[in-house]
Amino acid sequence: MKTIGVFDSGFGGLTVLRELIRLIPDARYVYLGDTARLPYGSKSRETIARYAISSAKFLVDRGADLLVIACNTATALAIDDIRAALPIPVIGVVEPGTQAALDAAKASSRGIEETHVVVLATAATTQSQAYSRSLSAAGLLSTEKACPLLVPLVEEGWLEQPAQKAVTLEVLRVYLLEGLEKAPNANVLLLGCTHYPLLKPLIETTLKTLHHPMQIIDSAAATAQAVAEALPWPIVPVEGLQPELLFYATDSIEKFQRLGSSFLNQPLAQVRLVDLGG
Amino acid sequence: MKTIGVFDSGFGGLTVLRELIRLIPDARYVYLGDTARLPYGSKSRETIARYAISSAKFLVDRGADLLVIACNTATALAIDDIRAALPIPVIGVVEPGTQAALDAAKASSRGIEETHVVVLATAATTQSQAYSRSLSAAGLLSTEKACPLLVPLVEEGWLEQPAQKAVTLEVLRVYLLEGLEKAPNANVLLLGCTHYPLLKPLIETTLKTLHHPMQIIDSAAATAQAVAEALPWPIVPVEGLQPELLFYATDSIEKFQRLGSSFLNQPLAQVRLVDLGG
Numbered sequence: 001m002k003t004i005g006v007f008d009s010g011f012g013g014l015t016v017l018r019e020l021i022r023l024i025p026d027a028r029y030v031y032l033g034d035t036a037r038l039p040y041g042s043k044s045r046e047t048i049a050r051y052a053i054s055s056a057k058f059l060v061d062r063g064a065d066l067l068v069i070a071c072n073t074a075t076a077l078a079i080d081d082i083r084a085a086l087p088i089p090v091i092g093v094v095e096p097g098t099q100a101a102l103d104a105a106k107a108s109s110r111g112i113e114e115t116h117v118v119v120l121a122t123a124a125t126t127q128s129q130a131y132s133r134s135l136s137a138a139g140l141l142s143t144e145k146a147c148p149l150l151v152p153l154v155e156e157g158w159l160e161q162p163a164q165k166a167v168t169l170e171v172l173r174v175y176l177l178e179g180l181e182k183a184p185n186a187n188v189l190l191l192g193c194t195h196y197p198l199l200k201p202l203i204e205t206t207l208k209t210l211h212h213p214m215q216i217i218d219s220a221a222a223t224a225q226a227v228a229e230a231l232p233w234p235i236v237p238v239e240g241l242q243p244e245l246l247f248y249a250t251d252s253i254e255k256f257q258r259l260g261s262s263f264l265n266q267p268l269a270q271v272r273l274v275d276l277g278g
Numbered sequence: 279m280k281t282i283g284v285f286d287s288g289f290g291g292l293t294v295l296r297e298l299i300r301l302i303p304d305a306r307y308v309y310l311g312d313t314a315r316l317p318y319g320s321k322s323r324e325t326i327a328r329y330a331i332s333s334a335k336f337l338v339d340r341g342a343d344l345l346v347i348a349c350n351t352a353t354a355l356a357i358d359d360i361r362a363a364l365p366i367p368v369i370g371v372v373e374p375g376t377q378a379a380l381d382a383a384k385a386s387s388r389g390i391e392e393t394h395v396v397v398l399a400t401a402a403t404t405q406s407q408a409y410s411r412s413l414s415a416a417g418l419l420s421t422e423k424a425c426p427l428l429v430p431l432v433e434e435g436w437l438e439q440p441a442q443k444a445v446t447l448e449v450l451r452v453y454l455l456e457g458l459e460k461a462p463n464a465n466v467l468l469l470g471c472t473h474y475p476l477l478k479p480l481i482e483t484t485l486k487t488l489h490h491p492m493q494i495i496d497s498a499a500a501t502a503q504a505v506a507e508a509l510p511w512p513i514v515p516v517e518g519l520q521p522e523l524l525f526y527a528t529d530s531i532e533k534f535q536r537l538g539s540s541f542l543n544q545p546l547a548q549v550r551l552v553d554l555g556g
Contacts, residue, residue, distance in 0.1 A: 036321065036325075039317075043314065043529060044529065047314075148430055148433070148434055149427070149430050149431065149434060149436075152426055152427050152430045153427065155426070156426055156427060158427075163448075163451075163452050163455075164452060166448065167445060167448050167449055167452065170441075170444065170445050170448065171445055173441075174441050174442060174445065177441075251321060251322065
């Protein structure tokens, strides 16, 4: 059985793992959350590349045959460095998100030329402009909107209890209005952060309230799809197969286990602590 | 002229510096924000102590005669280690906050025994239980309430524009209701995070809406007061004197300068980058 390594600075990448398990159940998965050194967002490109490469090499040492960079910041700033440093195929989250947006544009009545993509992401990701460069190269018009409050709202779990959910809906309304102000004709919404799939139902509600229908592209699901398509070995569908899951974190095992289960949509049986240095 | 070193993991400690400048204008201030290694909250006690000591030694090397730890996490987890490692007096934020709460209790009609303090702080600070231990040692009953969304709301500047301010008020309402549910008779509210002084007007509004009057203790102002009282040299009040201010950050100079000015309530003339290692 082949091993797929999945790397993120935290546990957001578990939304990618959730989709991977669904599409490719006959694999062994080793997930590393570099929680001791997060957030990557405030660090320089050199530092992020150094952290990401040491994390990626750890996953190669654990037997990874393919590596998924389930982290927008690491993909945006260091995927070329990671690819150069590793002997195995590496797939990031930006290209699959762009590809999914392009597919949506082609399938829409507007077509590629009339499609405008709004990208919701963290400040670090929007500052890197990785999505606008990638979308522009694909011929798509785009507007990036930084949404720094969404990760803390998801990590706090303010998604269900009425008063908390009302706050999250209001924050989404403010961000979406600000984003749509710059792009009034936008028809595609790209979720450019691995935390955001948990917000998808609330984003759908908000778009309905704003009477602004958009096609939502989930970069986590798009990345899993891209991995399934690029897999250098055949997928063997086995009824009822439970893939082998191994989790490593560089700090905060307890928080990783507690919050991670809502990202993965199943309990994290065991999380091991690993020290990758300063 | 004497030098006061002020240290925080980020720029929150600038609210302490703002109060220090007001109380002790005849000093030279050297401020270090260890922005490259923040947030300290998710790190282990050993790591935080190591970071804080290297930061503190940097300030001693820059001539500090007295050190203020304007960081709740570093104070809560490492003040004893820092004091042991340094040849100069060290003042943290927890003891002055406790002292101010005690003074408020003594002055109130309730007295010490009937006073109940609610402490608002980050998850890292509440987990350390530094405030409840310190308040309990002073004979005060307390309840700590973790408020992880407040720092991102302050850093996003969601304090004035109506739709954004409405969100912040609603978040404060949820947190205060949750805190007061555990402590229905609480009469003192301690702001146990150096970001929170910027929220004070909105907290006052929220308490009015909840019809629950409380005395608000600002640990930043309390710390500056404690420094002024403990100063091992005399304060010379000079009309119109502008203290000398030097700022160092370990990363993100631009963000430090942009956000820092609202914490300090004046522009940060020059911020220098310093590398303290991984």
